Amino acid sequence: MFGKKKPRTPPEPLAEAALYDYAVAALGRRPRTVAELKRLMRTRVEPGEPGEAKMDAVVARLKEYKFLNDAAYATDYTRLRQENEKFGKRRVQQELYRKGVHPDLISKTIDTAYEGVSEEDLARRHLARKRVQSPKTEKETARVMRLLIRAGFSTGAIYKVLRNWQVSDEALAGLDSEEGPEEPES
Secondary structure: OOOOOOOOOOOOOOOHHHHHHHHHHHHHHOOOOHHHHHHHHHOOOOOOHHHHHHHHHHHHHHHHOOOOOHHHHHHHHHHHHHHHHOOOHHHHHHHHHHOOOOHHHHHHHHHHHOOOOOHHHHHHHHHHHOOOOOOOOHHHHHHHHHHHHHOOOOHHHHHHHHHHOOOOHHHHHHHHHOOOOOOOOO
């Protein structure tokens, strides 16, 4: 009864019409990039050239009907992450890259979205959203810095925020010895 599990058999490969319906249903649940949708569809088609041809036909049809548009997806995703989550450029850039958006499209979208935005102000709003208080110790200062690095802010903006909170020079000097992630090239 609770012993061994039966091995899961892969689903039957879908015909092009059924694959299109599957893709529309997947897009109905949430927006996706072309790469994400292809990853989903790849499990539902036969391997090799015939499966790729079906997926390409479905993607072309979805683009024709404007159900699938990576540029619009990247713009909306960036705007929502910036307005709601208060994330910095680097975090949004990494997430879009992971979702399979083309790097040129990512850089164009990020540059446009963050054009008039002060990274320092955005970092302060992120901390307010997370209800982070001014750090009192070096350990708390390091925790705040890690939080802001994960949120995608540059070390320059992080130091400005911490200095504005009048964090002690000893705590900031202790942070200098810690290695942070490299700044992305713009």
